[in-house]
Amino acid sequence: MARGTEADEAADAYERHLAARERDRRRAQGSFYTPAELVGWVLDRALPTTGTVLDPACGTGHFLVAAARRLGVRAVHGSDLDIDAVRIARQRLHELDPSVPMATIAQQVVVADGLVAWEGRTFDAVVGNPPFLGQLRRRSAGQSEEHRRGLGAYTDTSAVFLRRALDLVVPGGVVALVQPISVLAARDAGPVRTAVAERGAVTDFWCTDRPVFDGTPVLTCVPVVRAGATPATDPDSWGALAAPGFGIPAVTLPGDTGTVGDLATCTADFRDQYYGLAPFVRDGLPGGTPLVTTGLIDPAESRWGSAPTRFARQQYDAPSVDLAALRADGALAGWATARLVPKLLVAGQGRVIEAVADEAGAWLPSVPVVSVVPHNRADLWPLLAVLLAPPVVAHAATRYLGTGLTPGSVKVSARQLAALPLPADGGAWDEGARLAEAAQRADATARTAYLGELAGVMTAAYGLPADHETAQWWRGRQQRPPGA
Incomplete structure (x- = not known):
């Protein structure tokens, strides 16, 4: 009828x-x-x-x-x-x-x-x-x-x-x-x-x-x-x-190679740090400590100082923390000391897992950035290669689909980052770590080339062919959209 x-x-x-x-x-x-x-x-x-x-x-x-x-x-x-x-x-x-x-x-x-x-x-x-x-x-x-x-x-x-x-x-x-x-x-x-x-x-x-x-x-x-x-x-x-x-490619990752949590401590901050920092943030403060927000993190790149961002409902060109004043206040002094160590900073969510190395331990994270602190400083670049690895990103995008704010975005918590598996091929992983470091130290043009090469190497590190569709999927997604 x-x-x-x-x-x-x-x-x-x-x-x-x-x-x-x-x-x-x-x-x-x-x-x-x-x-x-x-x-x-x-x-x-x-x-x-x-x-x-x-x-x-x-x-x-x-x-x-x-x-x-x-x-x-x-x-x-x-x-x-x-x-x-x-x-x-x-x-x-x-x-x-x-x-x-x-x-x-x-x-x-x-x-x-x-x-x-x-x-x-x-x-x-x-x-x-x-x-x-x-x-x-x-x-x-x-x-x-x-x-x-x-x-x-x-x-x-x-x-x-x-x-x-x-x-x-x-x-x-x-x-x-x-x-x-x-x-x-x-x-x-x-x-x-x-x-x-x-x-x-x-x-x-x-x-x-x-x-x-x-x-x-x-x-x-x-x-x-x-x-x-x-x-x-x-x-x-x-x-x-x-x-x-x-459009997320299917991957099967090794289950007996260890996890990121075996090599690092993954920590998320919360509202106490978010609101507690606000009185100490200035724009372009000489000698200030860079405050890195999630929007400033790209794969192997921090855009602090080269792109505007928002923190606590205000826009900044280069948000900096008055560390002396913060330590004198005392409330967040211990937190700042714990964060000012060599680490990776991971964006709250993005088209891929967006992570950058703070080799000198000179940056403070803004909520909801996750800090990944290696137990051994030598693991900094290998861990960055893991977080940028296309199979790992496809795995996270699949497992946590629907938790992000935008369709298909990859949102991974501190606990979930710690559970991500490590690669099985140690030789390819070493090469991936070298490429991750080279990408972060390079200019924009060279970084794109290094990241493209890293995609194939780290795909192979997880037991897939270097030209697997996962690598191409990741290359397409990690490119920042025009105007972003």
Whole structure:
């Protein structure tokens, strides 16, 4: 049956009303309505030939109506906190099959919190597009708190729905809920990924590198989970499911060669250092200590003094710390001493892992720059070669996909940097270290050539051919976009 009933038109009008008149409320509730093409993709993979289906956050009923056209109105169930949306969803289902009494539909589609509304019930499929909303701004409380236990403070509500759906599906049934792409690697979504691995397996996957929901830039994905299936994907490696859609090449790295953490201490600073430094930062202070922000770090290059940057909401041409005044103040004196040692500084995120060596130990890092301090000073350049190695970058881009602020950006924490594997080919690694040092000491033109050569050498150091697609991918991404 084609769309075009009065209730369908009411649904369209209601969503236009939300978009035009209540965009702020819509954002506050985390509600964004699903394109028909995506609804079809989900139902093609989730619906049984016969059986029941639940959308626990059904809105105006896009998933319910599409499912009812395949299974019948009596097979679909839904819930939502939006009274007007539920009313429209019920009317659409009644117009689809007037033989089903409205009273029956009202029992199937209810105004309720979908996290608690279906206690004791199970369905053959649980589908939908639950609200995207961090737990600190949650849309419901009370009983639903039970379903948030064991999750981090920033676990998105959509991921809470995903974990809850595992309790609402029969053995062998399917869960397919739209999720923000951060579910792939976000730390606070870890317990949800683990729950999926314990209860079933991701058997199909959809993602996009562009926003598809009107009114939000959030990138989304749909893991299709079959309850009882044997997991084929490590719950900490969901990023591999989406990597092809972002053009990230697949790599397998050695697992028994040691890690960056064996050779160095990786440390991130926090708000105390960020705000504590602010009173002591000057622009171009003679004799001052350079403050290196994440935007000033490129592969084997610090742009301090040659490019403007922002710190503490102010723009600087050459931000410098009055070290004498900072030490006299005392609060950050110990911190500054610990940071003013030979180290690598790693940008908070970038198109690749962006790292530069502070050979003299003369720079201070600005949050969220990560400091990598080698246990042995001789490992400074070898460690820089590791962080610039294309296979390592592809590995990090895949494993932590979705945690950055921009699509496909590589964001790696101090803990994650410490876990990055070392290369197996020591000879190639030595050559990579030589090239990393040469690149940092070179001018811009020569640096590009050295980095291009380093890409092939360090790809080989990880057991891949020097001309592997990973090396070319890295060369393309490490180039700074024009005007950046």
